Amino acid sequence: MLIVKKFGGTSVANKERIFNVAKRCIEDYKNGNKVVVVLSAMGKQTDVLLDMAKDINPKASRRELDMLLTTGEQTSVALMAMAMDSLGVPAVSMNAFQVAMHTTADYGSARIKRIDTERIKNELDNRRIVVITGFQGINKYDDYTTLGRGGSDTTAVALAAALHADACEIYTDVDGVFTADPRIVPKARKLGEITYDEMLELASLGAGVLHNRSVEMAKKYGVQLVVRSSLNTSEGTVVKEESNMEKMLVSGVAADKNVVQIAVEGLENKPGVAFKLFQHLANHNVNVDMILQSVEHDGTQDISFTVTEDMADTAIETIERHAHTSLKCSNTEVVKDVSKVSIVGAGMMTNAGVAAKMFEALYDAGVNILQISTSEIRVTVLIEEKYTDIAAQAIHDAFSLES
């Protein structure tokens, strides 16, 4: 078997953890498998480097930032290869140049285009464990690029696809994907399997065990993923196209407190106003989520939407800059104490009444719904933040997701 194993920064944060990872990989190696290991930078090293850069130049170019950040994973892979060597197993570290890992030109948010697999295959054939830098690539200018936050997951999936790996294991600090966050819903149950689509909805809803783009890529290339813990040997959750189990109505409940609702009031009620508003926001890279447009009142209307907390200031500034020119709104209001609670499940799309059951559970728990949005396999409600845990628990109970 050819196995790709990815470990995040927490798993290689110090000497002890590096050796733990090394031993896990060596176990697979000694069982006769070919082993490729993808690593992130140690612990908080990426943040340390970003702080160094900020101190020198708060507006540093992404090209130079990527040049700086890529030292993080290179440090991890070199130390990991040394650890494996010291345990008597030949290992070789490789960075994005050595692989080579070709990406688009976009510094800071590049996408993988092509992976040269020749050297990796040679090293594997020579019975070495190959330890590869996650998160980084090189572009057509021979410059380093990075794949954005969580990019190491994507590196692992891309390598698994290019090498036609038999398994792609994503190690994390939880046991797998759960029916809800176990810190909120104590009886949450680990899922044995989940589909790519369900995982995508969960990831984008703040239950993010996996980086969204890695799941998209896994779906595209049919790479079966296993999400499992680097701390124990429990089996984890398999992410794949179709669940073998009877399709569950609802796979899980996701809660996301990292949400702010912004209301823009007194907008002129004429064509193109909403377009202009969201155009301005998009120009400033503000991702807008749940949108609600009020009915007209005295020739004006209100539009509210949600954004993640870190984008709230940018959103407000953007709107206020245009408040007296292209937008002509009377007021903006920010509601910080809101959260999103969602149910996700591939079975939902063929099953009526799921949303109703969710709303009923919330009503019984005394939770008021501020806004609703849905997709084929998801229902999301916006509620007051203080009710988040109660809501998640109530929905979890209503759908009998407990273990």
Add this chain to the structure above:
Amino acid sequence: MLIVKKFGGTSVANKERIFNVAKRCIEDYKNGNKVVVVLSAMGKQTDVLLDMAKDINPKASRRELDMLLTTGEQTSVALMAMAMDSLGVPAVSMNAFQVAMHTTADYGSARIKRIDTERIKNELDNRRIVVITGFQGINKYDDYTTLGRGGSDTTAVALAAALHADACEIYTDVDGVFTADPRIVPKARKLGEITYDEMLELASLGAGVLHNRSVEMAKKYGVQLVVRSSLNTSEGTVVKEESNMEKMLVSGVAADKNVVQIAVEGLENKPGVAFKLFQHLANHNVNVDMILQSVEHDGTQDISFTVTEDMADTAIETIERHAHTSLKCSNTEVVKDVSKVSIVGAGMMTNAGVAAKMFEALYDAGVNILQISTSEIRVTVLIEEKYTDIAAQAIHDAFSLES
């Protein structure tokens, strides 16, 4: 003009110093010059990385060590490019892959074979300052290599040669090359010029302002060097083939306390004994300096030699391992409190009496000579370490080297 400027780790150890270097380079740039900057890792970063490696695997492979160490210079060049950008001057950082800087395959002690200059030239033509990682290269396997301690000097000289640079400036924390160490001889004078050969003798004698191999390469390719301070704007010392000045008898006095004398006693007096001894030492990478072979006494002889302090243990262990087999010696003795004091000067070879004058000065100062060795442009004496400063001062006075 195309100027190559090299700054060591001390010069880029923190934000303030990085900006100092950036400003110096920008001055040249704004005067219309093309500027290439070569940097070492920040401060003691190389040692920090070596300690990390040692902690993981004390016998880490040189291949993985080089993979780890090369992150140091990459960090420096990225931060420097950011600093220059923030001062309004476009800059681009490049590592050994991006250059590409081709070396021999020897990890840890590679030699530069060939430098691709196309991208550097393009970036310079686009009016960018090019900031390049010193100390590192890539070999035919597409692996990182390093050039050994002080290797960044060599990188700078090699770049100056490949780019046909008009100037190659090596920045350090002293004002240039002196007639003696100013900490020992307060009246030591900064030399305006010095020949490659003199510089080579001085470097190998512990007056090391420049890395030996960088001087050898500068001599080979006729790259004129300037050694100057990164802390002030004084003119520094020019290192070149021929001094324009009337050749001085003696250019300088070098003192080296990093010396241990090892005496191997009671060796059989038969052919091949000295060969075997030094063969064993060479096999363990022990570089031997001043050798003294005693006259025979009762069929045995003694051989003594000097090594640097860090190699003393290896030398002793090596000899004792063979003391009863191939070597058959009765005893080894280590004398730690010795030092070397030397005079260096291109004028020496055509001038008799220089050595005699040196010995006279030492005699007058009451310093006993333990051993003597000479080259065409150098006379070295081994003396008791406690007399080092007195000896250097006395010789400096005798040849009137003071300013």
